[in-house]
Amino acid sequence: MITQIEKQWYDESAENEAGHALSPSLRPAGGKPIVRFRSVRKSFGELPVLKGIDLDIYPGEKIALIGPSGSGKTTLGRMLMTLEEPTAGTILIDGEPLWAMEKNGKPVRANEKHLQKMRGKVGMVFQHFHLFPHMSVLKNVTLAPRSVLKLSKEEAEELAVAMLRKVGLEDKLHVYPSQLSGGQKQRVAIARALVMQPKIMVFDEVTSALDPELVGEVLSVIKEIAKEGQMAMLLITHEMEFAREVADRVIFGAEGLIVEEGKPEQIFTNPRSERLQAFLQRFL
Amino acid sequence: MNAPWLDWLPMLLDGTLITIQVALLSAVVSIVLSALAGLGSLSRYAVVRLISRAYVELFRACSLLVLLFWVYFALPFLQIELSKLMAGVLAIGLNIGAYGAEIVRSSVSAVSGGQREAGIALNLSGTQRMLRVILPQAAVRMVPPFGNLMIELLKSTSLVYFITLSDLTYEAMVLRNNYYVWTPYIFGLLLLIYFLISSCISLVSRLLERRLAVWR
Ligand SMILES: Nc1ncnc2c1ncn2[C@@H]1O[C@H](COP(=O)(O)OP(=O)(O)OP(=O)(O)O)[C@@H](O)[C@H]1O
């Protein structure tokens, strides 16, 4: 977050609601946030990219993160996936700091072991898929369950086949990624991330690298997964129709701050800030 | 008049076996050193990086012949006496390993950062990422330059002649003394034998590449 206008609102709600950054009307009933960003800042060298983000994400919540290019959306997702370290502020997952841990009663920088423990709760799907090109589709999906979750080959394959069926690729088990279309690659990447059953999954512009005619198949797979519920999703996207359809809450960020957030209807039909109005103009 | 091929063959065969022995042993040494120093250059520990870089810079720069002399003639002064074979293997292994380390380093760094990140996103450990994700892809890039390097290694084995290890070149020089008029034939044969061995290396390298790159 937080713009000047919203700063006030935030302070109030923070006081009134025992630290909830989210106004009650937007907050899902019951439960503690699965992810909390607290005054998170990130600079690359001299360049400030995120300038103080406060964001709560609740279990099972689907959040669409929209905003102009360079506003720091990817950086936000990457921090949650431990691919970037915040410059300041705190990210909590399940109430536990992601980038810090306790050692001899003092908070210290997280070590690899702590990060690995925390990573189990987060998954990410990338714009450019990043499938393992030297492994068959099935191996791509079973690698982590076998090496990380220590499942047996049979258990892992059973799980993987079920996931691949869900994304409509059960007939491609023994094919290498180079033989798949972009849309198919991305669906494998989704299955590969899903099979680890994270509590929250980051989707970073997962259709931006696809030919237009392949976008639909990937979005419909994500919609199916969203319907199933339990997993929270942070959907970074330029597909406004999709955001509107899938998201419980839409967040609009610009220049490293959350400028506006709300229910999809409000954001898309009744945007308050000028920045958001101008941004949405471009998608009409 | 016919060249006395049959008189030469036993000696050339002996020499060839020694050359192959030197080549195989120093290939093993150099590949082990390549892996250690190549991966070491990418270590997250500064000390390991420093040692790896120092090794590469030092042994890439020094003349193999001088290194060979040093190992064979100078080390005994430090109470380390190596057989001719071991001296040859060590010198060649150290020198070629320094080049190999660069191949390993650059092939590993050429695997895209996205692969590493995908590994992190799936919660693979650092070792798992290296062994299961990065190295198999890097290996495919390494094979062709390593094939070249091994041919280079084969050719440099002839330097052991200078510490009088009776390799192929040495035997050919002996033959030349005994059959002086046949010098062009003897050295022609010598070239042919080196060519045949290096063809085998090329062949292995190509088969290995095809084998490792089925997924391309
Ligand atoms: N590793 C990095 N080093 C330096 N600058 C970076 C790095 N990663 C991102 N940036 C910069 O941070 C800013 C925000 O980048 P980010 O990728 O988070 O934006 P984004 O909102 O995802 O944009 P887009 O919609 O184009 O994907 C950009 O100005 C970018 O150049």
Ligand SMILES: [Mg+2]
């Ligand atoms: Mg981005």
